[in-house]
Amino acid sequence: xxxxxxxxxxxxxxxxxxxxxxxxxDVDFLMTxxxxxxxxxxxxxxxxxxxxxxxxxxxxxxxxDHYIFTHDSHARRNLEILRRxxxxxxxxxxxxxxxxxYRGVCHVAxxxxxxxxxxxxxxxxDSHTCTAGAFGMFATGIGNxxxxxxxxxxxxxxxxxxxxxxxxxxxxPPYVMAKDVILKxxxxxxxxxxxxxxxxxxxxxxxxxxxxxxxxxxxxVIEAGAKNGIVAADKxxxxxxxTRTDRSFxxxxxxxxxxxxxxxxxxxxxxxxxxxxxxxxxxxxCARNLQNIHLDQCYxxxxxxxxxxxxxxxxxxxxxxxxxxxxxxxxxxTQVERALEQEKLDGCCLKDIFLxxxxxxxxxxxxxxxxxxxxxxxRLQGEEVCLSTTNRNFPGRxxxxxxxxxxxxxxxxxxxxxxxxxxxxREFIG
Amino acid sequence: MKKxxxxxxxxxxxxxxxxxxxxxxxxxxxxxxxPNERKQYGRYALSGVPQEEAGLPKGKIPFVLPGxxxxxxxxxxxxxxxxCGSSREHAPIALSMAGVRxxxxxxxxxxxxxxxxxxxxxIPYESREALHQIVGTGDTIEIYIQKQPVIxxxxxxxxxxxxxxxxxxxxxxKGLFGYAKKQGLIR
Numbered sequence: 001x002x003x004x005x006x007x008x009x010x011x012x013x014x015x016x017x018x019x020x021x022x023x024x025x026d027v028d029f030l031m032t033x034x035x036x037x038x039x040x041x042x043x044x045x046x047x048x049x050x051x052x053x054x055x056x057x058x059x060x061x062x063x064x065d066h067y068i069f070t071h072d073s074h075a076r077r078n079l080e081i082l083r084r085x086x087x088x089x090x091x092x093x094x095x096x097x098x099x100x101x102y103r104g105v106c107h108v109a110x111x112x113x114x115x116x117x118x119x120x121x122x123x124x125x126d127s128h129t130c131t132a133g134a135f136g137m138f139a140t141g142i143g144n145x146x147x148x149x150x151x152x153x154x155x156x157x158x159x160x161x162x163x164x165x166x167x168x169x170x171x172x173p174p175y176v177m178a179k180d181v182i183l184k185x186x187x188x189x190x191x192x193x194x195x196x197x198x199x200x201x202x203x204x205x206x207x208x209x210x211x212x213x214x215x216x217x218x219x220x221v222i223e224a225g226a227k228n229g230i231v232a233a234d235k236x237x238x239x240x241x242x243t244r245t246d247r248s249f250x251x252x253x254x255x256x257x258x259x260x261x262x263x264x265x266x267x268x269x270x271x272x273x274x275x276x277x278x279x280x281x282x283x284x285x286c287a288r289n290l291q292n293i294h295l296d297q298c299y300x301x302x303x304x305x306x307x308x309x310x311x312x313x314x315x316x317x318x319x320x321x322x323x324x325x326x327x328x329x330x331x332x333x334t335q336v337e338r339a340l341e342q343e344k345l346d347g348c349c350l351k352d353i354f355l356x357x358x359x360x361x362x363x364x365x366x367x368x369x370x371x372x373x374x375x376x377x378x379r380l381q382g383e384e385v386c387l388s389t390t391n392r393n394f395p396g397r398x399x400x401x402x403x404x405x406x407x408x409x410x411x412x413x414x415x416x417x418x419x420x421x422x423x424x425x426r427e428f429i430g
Numbered sequence: 431m432k433k434x435x436x437x438x439x440x441x442x443x444x445x446x447x448x449x450x451x452x453x454x455x456x457x458x459x460x461x462x463x464x465p466n467e468r469k470q471y472g473r474y475a476l477s478g479v480p481q482e483e484a485g486l487p488k489g490k491i492p493f494v495l496p497g498x499x500x501x502x503x504x505x506x507x508x509x510x511x512x513x514c515g516s517s518r519e520h521a522p523i524a525l526s527m528a529g530v531r532x533x534x535x536x537x538x539x540x541x542x543x544x545x546x547x548x549x550x551x552x553i554p555y556e557s558r559e560a561l562h563q564i565v566g567t568g569d570t571i572e573i574y575i576q577k578q579p580v581i582x583x584x585x586x587x588x589x590x591x592x593x594x595x596x597x598x599x600x601x602x603x604k605g606l607f608g609y610a611k612k613q614g615l616i617r
Contacts, residue, residue, distance in 0.1 A: 038462070047616075125517060143519035143541065
C-alpha cells in the first residue's frame with residue numbers, strides 16, 4: 001500500500017484497503033473556521049439535538065481567519081457564533097479573533113500549533129486543508145454536512161484514492177520555489193488532472209525543502225482536483241513537529257510493492273519561474289514570456305504564499321529596492337507577523353525592508369486571497385491586474401469581477417513589484 | 431431510487447465552473463440557518479459567472495432575475511470539472527435555494543460532488559457527451575430518473591447519463607444523515 005492507503009487503512013481498523021473502496025474512518029482532528037463553522041454548527045445541532053456534545057472536545061479546532069478585520073455585521077455575527085459554540089462545548093482549541101489566542105490563516109496555524117503530526121487524519125471545512133499532507137498525514141477539505149456529522153460521531157466515509165507519484169530529482173535552482181514546482185505540475189496535468197486521487201511528492205528536491213515549502217506543494221493539489229497531497233515524513237518533519245507538540249505520531253512509508261496510479265519525473269534544475277494566467281491555475285506560462293504584462297497590484301500572502309519562507313524570499317529581492325506598483329503583504333499568522341520583525345537579512349529586519357521598499361503590510365488573515373467583504377485589505381475593487389502568491393485566479397476571486405489575477409512565487413511577485421510588470425526573478429537572483 | 435421524470439428549462443454553462451462563480455465569497459457571510467438570510471444564496475446563485483459565459487450559447491442571460499430569489503431554470507448543464515475550487519457547501523445550497531433539481535456535467539470536482547450528495551441538495555448526473563454544446567439555455571428537457579438515467583432534449587433526441595453508482599444509496603436517503611440512520615450508524 002501507499003502512505004495514503006496505509007493511513008486510511010489504520011483509521012478504518014482494517015489491515016488493507018484498495019483504491020476505489022468506500023470506507024468509514026475515525027477522525028483525529030476536525031478543523032473549521034468562521035466561514036464554514038457557523039453552518040457546520042447549525043447542522044450538528046439540527047441532527048444531534050440542541051444539547052448535543054461534540055464527540056471529542058480535544059479533537060475539534062476552531063480557527064477563525066477569513067473575515068476578521070471587517071466592519072461587515074454578518075461576518076462579525078459569524079465570529080460570535082463560533083465564540084458561543086466554543087463556550088457551550090468548552091473547546092480548548094479556539095483561536096478567537098481579537099484575543100491573544102488569535103493566530104490567522106488556519107492551515108498555517110494548524111502546523112504552528114502542532115496539530116499536523118505524521119500518520120494522522122485531519123478533515124477541515126476548507127479545500128486547502130490538503131496543505132497538512134506535507135507532514136506525512138492524510139488531510140482533506142469537506143463541507144458543512146460532513147463536518148457536522150464528524151462533530152457528532154468522529155467518523156466519515158471516504159473513497160480510497162489511488163496515488164499519483166511526482167518525483168522531483170536533483171536540486172532546485174535558487175530562483176525557483178515550491179510554488180513554481182506545483183504551478184508547473186498543475187499546468188502539465190490540468191485542473192482536473194488528479195480528481196479523486198492522492199498526489200505524492202518525493203525525490204531529493206522535495207526532501208531538501210523545509211516544511212513551509214512542502215506545505216506550499218501540498219496546498220495547491222486541490223487546484224489539480226486531488227483529494228490529498230502527501231510528502232513522506234523525514235527528519236525535517238520530525239524536527240518541526242517536536243518543537244511544537246508532544247503528541248505521539250507514526251512515520252509511515254510506502255510499502256516496497258506499493259502500487260501507484262502514475263509516476264511523473266521532473267528534473268528540478270530545469271524548472272523555471274512559472275506564472276498562472278487568468279482565469280485558471282492550469283493556464284501556466286514561464287514568467288519570462290509574460291514580461292509585457294503590466295501590473296496594478298502585487299500581493300504576497302495566504303496559506304500558499306504568506307509564510308516566513310515566502311517573506312524571506314521576497315525580502316531578498318526587495319532589500320534596498322523600491323516597488324514600482326502598489327504592493328500588499330499579508331502575513332498568514334501572528335507568528336509570521338512577529339517573524340517579520342525578528343528575521344533579519346544583512347542586519348535589517350524583514351518588516352523594515354518591506355516598509356522601506358514602499359509596501360503596505362496588513363494584519364494576519366486570509367484577507368484578499370478570496371476577495372471577501374468590500375472593506376477587506378488588499379481586495380481588488382475595479383479592473384486591476386494583480387500578480388499574487390495566492391492559489392486561485394478564478395474570475396472575481398480576489399474581489400471585483402472585472403479584475404484579473406496572475407499567480408506566481410513570492411520571488412517572482414517581489415521582482416515584478418519592483419518593475420511594475422511581470423518579471424522573472426533571475427533578473428535579480430542568478 | 432424511485433422512478434421519476436423531471437422536466438424543466440435548462441441553464442447552460444461551460445467547463446470548470448468554480449465555486450467562486452457559483453457563489454462569490456463576499457456573500458458567504460449570510461447565515462445558512464436563518465431562513466431569510468438563506469434565501470440570499472438563491473438570489474446570488476451563479477452571480478459570479480462572467481457575462482459572456484452566463485447562459486450559453488449566447489451568454490449574458492441572468493440565472494436569477496434581479497430582485498428575485500429563485501431561478502426560472504430547474505436544470506443546470508455544464509462541461510467538465512463542475513464545482514472546482516473551494517469546499518464551501520454554500521455552493522450547492524445556492525443552486526438548491528435557486529430551485530435547481532438536477533445538475534448534469536461531464537465531470538465534477540470531488541468536494542462539490544460530495545457536498546451535493548451528502549447534503550442531499552439535488553441530483554448530480556454525469557453525461558457522457560458534451561451536452562453543454564448540444565443544448566441551449568432556455569430549452570426544455572426531460573430527465574428520466576432511473577437506474578440507467580436518460581435525458582430527452584427538446585429535439586426529441588435522447589442521451590443516456592451515467593448511473594449514480596455507489597452514491598445512489600446516499601442520494602435516495604436524501605443525504606448523509608438519512609443514509610447513516612438507515613445503516614444504523616446514528617439514531
